[in-house]
Amino acid sequence: MVRILKSTAVVFLICIWTTVSAAEGTAARAVNDDQVNGLDEQVQDLKNDVLGISTEISRLEEKLLYPANTQVSIFLLVTRGEKFRLDAVKLKIDGKEIANYIYTSKEMEALQNGGVQRIYTGNIRTGEHALEVESFGKSSTNIDYEQNVNYPFTKEAGTKFIEINLAGPGFGNKGVTFRN
Amino acid sequence: MCLPSLSTASADTFSVDEQKLYFGEAYFFASQGNYIDAITRRGMLYGPISAKLDPLHFQFGDSQFSAGDFELSYRMYQRAGRTFKAIAEGNANQLVRNEAAYRLARFYLQNGEPVNALKSIGKITGNVPKSIGEDLIFLRAQIYMANGKFSDAVSSLQELKASDNYKGFASYNLGVALIMSGQEKLGLDQLAITGEMNGADEVTLAIKDKANLALGYRLMDAKQPALARQYLDHVRLDGPFSNRALLGSGWAEVALGRFDSAISSWSALTKRNVSDSSVQESMLAVPYAYAQLNLPGKAAVLYGKALEAFDKESARLDASIKSVNEGKLLPALLSKKLKQDDSWIARIKSLPDAPETRYLLDMMAYKEFHESLKNFSDLQDLSKRLALWDGDLFAFEEIIGLRRKYYESVLPGIDKQFSAQDTKMKTRLQQRRNLDDKYGNRLADAYKRLKLVDNDIELMKKNHDSFINLRQSVTPTYQGHDEQIRQLTKRVRDSREKVNVLINRQGHLLEVMITNELNQRRKRLQENQSQAKLALVENYERAKKQSSAGGVK
Numbered sequence: 001m002v003r004i005l006k007s008t009a010v011v012f013l014i015c016i017w018t019t020v021s022a023a024e025g026t027a028a029r030a031v032n033d034d035q036v037n038g039l040d041e042q043v044q045d046l047k048n049d050v051l052g053i054s055t056e057i058s059r060l061e062e063k064l065l066y067p068a069n070t071q072v073s074i075f076l077l078v079t080r081g082e083k084f085r086l087d088a089v090k091l092k093i094d095g096k097e098i099a100n101y102i103y104t105s106k107e108m109e110a111l112q113n114g115g116v117q118r119i120y121t122g123n124i125r126t127g128e129h130a131l132e133v134e135s136f137g138k139s140s141t142n143i144d145y146e147q148n149v150n151y152p153f154t155k156e157a158g159t160k161f162i163e164i165n166l167a168g169p170g171f172g173n174k175g176v177t178f179r180n
Numbered sequence: 181m182c183l184p185s186l187s188t189a190s191a192d193t194f195s196v197d198e199q200k201l202y203f204g205e206a207y208f209f210a211s212q213g214n215y216i217d218a219i220t221r222r223g224m225l226y227g228p229i230s231a232k233l234d235p236l237h238f239q240f241g242d243s244q245f246s247a248g249d250f251e252l253s254y255r256m257y258q259r260a261g262r263t264f265k266a267i268a269e270g271n272a273n274q275l276v277r278n279e280a281a282y283r284l285a286r287f288y289l290q291n292g293e294p295v296n297a298l299k300s301i302g303k304i305t306g307n308v309p310k311s312i313g314e315d316l317i318f319l320r321a322q323i324y325m326a327n328g329k330f331s332d333a334v335s336s337l338q339e340l341k342a343s344d345n346y347k348g349f350a351s352y353n354l355g356v357a358l359i360m361s362g363q364e365k366l367g368l369d370q371l372a373i374t375g376e377m378n379g380a381d382e383v384t385l386a387i388k389d390k391a392n393l394a395l396g397y398r399l400m401d402a403k404q405p406a407l408a409r410q411y412l413d414h415v416r417l418d419g420p421f422s423n424r425a426l427l428g429s430g431w432a433e434v435a436l437g438r439f440d441s442a443i444s445s446w447s448a449l450t451k452r453n454v455s456d457s458s459v460q461e462s463m464l465a466v467p468y469a470y471a472q473l474n475l476p477g478k479a480a481v482l483y484g485k486a487l488e489a490f491d492k493e494s495a496r497l498d499a500s501i502k503s504v505n506e507g508k509l510l511p512a513l514l515s516k517k518l519k520q521d522d523s524w525i526a527r528i529k530s531l532p533d534a535p536e537t538r539y540l541l542d543m544m545a546y547k548e549f550h551e552s553l554k555n556f557s558d559l560q561d562l563s564k565r566l567a568l569w570d571g572d573l574f575a576f577e578e579i580i581g582l583r584r585k586y587y588e589s590v591l592p593g594i595d596k597q598f599s600a601q602d603t604k605m606k607t608r609l610q611q612r613r614n615l616d617d618k619y620g621n622r623l624a625d626a627y628k629r630l631k632l633v634d635n636d637i638e639l640m641k642k643n644h645d646s647f648i649n650l651r652q653s654v655t656p657t658y659q660g661h662d663e664q665i666r667q668l669t670k671r672v673r674d675s676r677e678k679v680n681v682l683i684n685r686q687g688h689l690l691e692v693m694i695t696n697e698l699n700q701r702r703k704r705l706q707e708n709q710s711q712a713k714l715a716l717v718e719n720y721e722r723a724k725k726q727s728s729a730g731g732v733k
Contacts, residue, residue, distance in 0.1 A: 031693055036548050039685055043555045044256050046678055050562055053671050054220040057569055060664065064576055069653045075201050110211030116204025157649050161198060179197075 062121075070123035072160040074099070074131070078111045083140040084168030086111065090134040091120055098122060119164075126155050133176055135166055145169035149176040199225060206246065215254035216565065222247055248283060255554060261287045268303065278308045282316050285323060294326035314343050321353060330361035348377060348387035355391065359398070371395040375414055388414070389421045396428050405435035423449060423458035430465055439469040454493045455539070455701070460708050463489060467715065476722035483716035490709045496538065497702045503535035504694050510687045512537050513553070514560060539698060549693050556686045559679055566676045573669045576661070583658035591654070598647060605640045612637060 062071070072093075078086060086108055091099040099120040103111075111117065131151040139145055147169065153162065163179040202225040209218035245267075251260035264287060267280035281303045288297035301316075301323055308316055321336035334357045340350035351374040359367030374391035377384060396412035399405070409432040415425035426449040433442035442465070449462040467482035503509070512534065528544065531537045543549045612633045619626035 031548070031689065031696060035689065036552065039682070039689060040551065040555060041258070042678075043559065043682055043686070044258055046562065046675065046682060047254065047256050047558070048259060049671070049675055049678075050566070051216065051219055051223065053569065053668060053675065054216055054565075055223045056664070056668060057572065058220055058224060060576065060661065060668070061572070064579060064657065064661065067653055067657055069649065075205070077204065106212060107208075110208050113207075113211065114204060115208030115211055116201050117208050118201075118205050161201065163197075163201065 066121055066123055068159045069157050070125070070155075072120075072122055072124050072155060072162065073118060074120040074162045074164065076111070076117045076119045076164045076166065079165060079167040080112070080114060082112075082168045084145075085138040086135060086166065086168075087137045088135070089119065089166075090136075092132040092134075093122075093124060094129055095132075124155050124160075126157060128152065128154055131162065131178075133164055135176065137168070139169045143169075147175055151178045153178075153180065203246070206250070210246075210250050210253065213253075215250050216561075218250045219247070219254065222250065245279065245283065248280075252287065255551065255558070257287065257291055261291070268300070274306050275309050278304045278306065279312060282308065282312055282319065286319055289319070289323055289326060294323060297323045298327050314340060314346055318346050318350065321350075321357070325353065325357060325360070330357045333357040334361055334363075348374065348379070348384050351377065352387050352391050352394075356394070368395060368398065371398075372411070375411060385416065386420065389416055389419045389425070393421045393425055393428070396425065396432070400428060400432060400435070403435075405432040408432045409436075417448070423452065423456055427458040427462055427465075430462065430469075434465075434469065434472075439472045443469045454489045455496075455542070457704065460490070460493075460705065464708060464712060464715070467719070471715075471719055471722075476719040476726060480716055480719040480723055483712050483719060487709060487712045487716065490705055490712065494702060494705050494709070496535070497698050497705065499535040500538050501695050501698050501702075504691050504698075507691075508534075508536040509691055509694065510556075513556065513690075539694065543694055543697060546693070546697075549690070552686060552690055552693065556683070556690060559683045559686060563676070563679045563683065566672055566679060569672050570669070570676065573665055573672065576665055580658045580661060580665075587654055587658060594651075598651070601640075602644065605637070605644055608633065608637055608640065 066073075074091065076089060078084075086103050088102045089099070090097065090101075101117075101119055107117070129152070131153060133147075133149050133151065135147045137145055145168075147166075151162075153160070161180065165177045165179070167175045167177070169175060202221055206218045206222040206225075209215070209221060248260045248263035248267075251257075251263060261284065264280045264284040268277055268284055270277070272280075281300050285297045285300035288294070288300055301320055304316070317336055317339050321333045321340075324330070324333035324336060334354065337350045337354040337357060340346045341354075343350060351370065355367050355370035355374055357367075358364075358370055371391045371394055375388050375395060377388055379385070379388075392411045392414040396408045396415075399408035399411065409429055412425045412429045412432060415421050417426075426445050430442040430445040430449075433439070433445060446462040446466045446469070449459055450466055452459045454460060454463070463486035464483075467479040467486065470476075470482060471479040512531070515531075528537070528540050531540070544553075612630065615626065615630055615633065619630075
């Protein structure tokens with residue numbers, strides 16, 4: 001039985017000083033470290049290549065599909081510190097629906113932390129236009145709200161950026177502000 | 181036709197407000213785990229590190245660190261390291277350089293380069309941003325420990341004793357650093373303090389458990405089982421360290437000669453998942469304790485039950501190894517149920533019990549496996565994107581072809597009309613100049629006529645400029661992109677080939693890692709099975725002898 005005690009005794013000197021599992025690397029030690037690192041480097045190199053392609057394709061897409069003279073891009077932000085839940089936003093230009101977006105909780109969190117959503121990019125003629133913004137959600141006290149605000153704007157030659165800032169319910173029409 | 185040029189905004193120039201929008205958009209993507217789009221959007225705005233944004237610009241730090249942070253999150257470690265190195269060695273202000281050196285040091289430490297981490301952190305002088313003050317102290321301590329400089333680590337960690345953010349981590353690591361620097365008593369006392377910290381959040385509770393576990397085993401090693409037992413009893417029964425704590429408690433009782441108490445500790449453990457090594461050991465330890473209590477019959481029965489459990493587990497391991505070797509692991513990893521959102525790795529728990537995925541959660545404890553699995557997932561995503569872009573580039577070619585066909589049919593006629601209008605306008609302009617020269621402002625009547633001509637000319641000029649603007653914007657929509665699209669298509673297709681090769685290799689590596697681990701477990705289980713068989717026979721014989729001698733137990 002002493003043999004069993006010795007043979008089955010717990011290894012008291014398990015290394016527990018590291019902040020990660022003591023079993024770390026057991027599986028990988030059986031796999032060559034160079035294999036793992038070499039493959040990882042190749043994956044990183046490929047990602048590098050893909051990012052280069054991604055940037056070029058994005059620029060090309062903008063030039064071809066949304067030339068500067070007709071491009072309008074609409075960005076959506078929420079006022080930092082305002083605790084409301086944005087469920088959906090609908091946009092219309094000159095009465096025609098151009099965007100209808102429903103938000104996940106992750107997206108809402110990203111917006112509340114300062115993220116900006118490019119909700120629409122498209123082409124319109126130069127001249128006078130009307131943007132209509134409908135937003136739906138819940139206030140900080142869990143009451144449903146719906147806001148509808150109109151914004152006239154002029155499209156001139158050159159890319160048009162419109163920024164929509166949502167502060168949520170409780171501010172009346174000032175809860176939705178615009179910036180060119 | 182030669183058109184006069186009008187000034188147009190360059191696509192590469194952005195105002196500060198526009199930069200903020202793009203930067204915010206990059207952050208929005210990154211928050212969703214969409215790092216390709218985040219880095220792309222950021223790259224479209226700022227370009228390479230050394231370009232565009234003035235290092236003294238107030239946004240320089242944020243913008244450049246965002247690149248490195250996104251790259252780190254996307255596991256592009258080499259690129260992130262280069263990003264931080266470039267900032268640290270650049271000519272940005274001291275605060276930015278120090279923060280870059282801090283991030284670089286952290287990168288080196290995470291990348292298993294403690295010496296480089298030490299060099300990098302040694303370059304930090306003067307003020308650091310308040311936001312990283314405590315982080316820097318803790319990182320410094322970690323780097324010292326990784327380099328074996330435990331006394332230096334002790335000094336750093338003592339600075340964090342009053343920290344709310346690092347209380348638990350600093351306290352635990354201080355205990356370890358004290359022990360490793362030769363101050364055993366102080367270290368054990370510190371671990372004891374850690375084990376009694378206030379706090380009910382999961383992180384604090386886990387740190388307390390870890391401290392009590394470490395203390396218990398250290399005291400066992402120092403042949404103080406009674407004291408060890410006290411600390412091991414403080415480890416939560418439903419925490420991640422409970423199996424090892426229960427096992428250790430049992431052995432502490434054995435060291436004290438209290439086999440019945442050891443059985444109490446181990447009995448709870450034997451009911452848990454038999455794939456765990458502590459549970460397997462307890463299944464042998466309980467009958468061992470009964471044997472020590474002179475109950476060989478009971479011991480024999482329990483060895484038999486242990487053997488049954490080991491046989492079942494062995495069969496499960498065999499089934500898993502077979503399933504992985506048959507190629508069923510990778511499709512399971514790609515299943516839709518798993519890939520519901522960015523935290524899909526956390527959803528492994530929700531997979532139905534299948535041989536190929538049964539031990540996946542255990543494998544996630546190994547950093548190399550975890551990283552390899554993430555790479556595998558990233559490669560799948562890259563493959564889909566590249567396929568999409570291949571299609572997009574083909575679509576762009578078609579769009580350009582259609583535009584070329586349309587515009588080349590209508591533009592000659594339009595240009596001819598414009599030419600006629602242009603001539604008319606020039607004629608009117610000349611007439612106006614002639615009138616002005618001839619009469620000036622002397623005659624009221626002539627002045628009125630001049631005014632009328634001016635109005636006409638203004639309207640014509642407006643139409644003229646508007647046409648030129650529009651005309652100039654048309655040609656670039658179908659000319660000058662062919663070569664770029666050709667090259668991009670080639671790059672995309674080359675990358676698609678590479679990604680397919682890497683997917684196969686990464687997938688194979690995952691399979692090898694799992695089968696290696698499962699084979700090791702099977703080997704350990706076989707050793708346990710051998711011991712159980714031997715012990716079963718020995719105790720059975722003892723029980724028979726006891727019975728013959730007149731006392732069956």
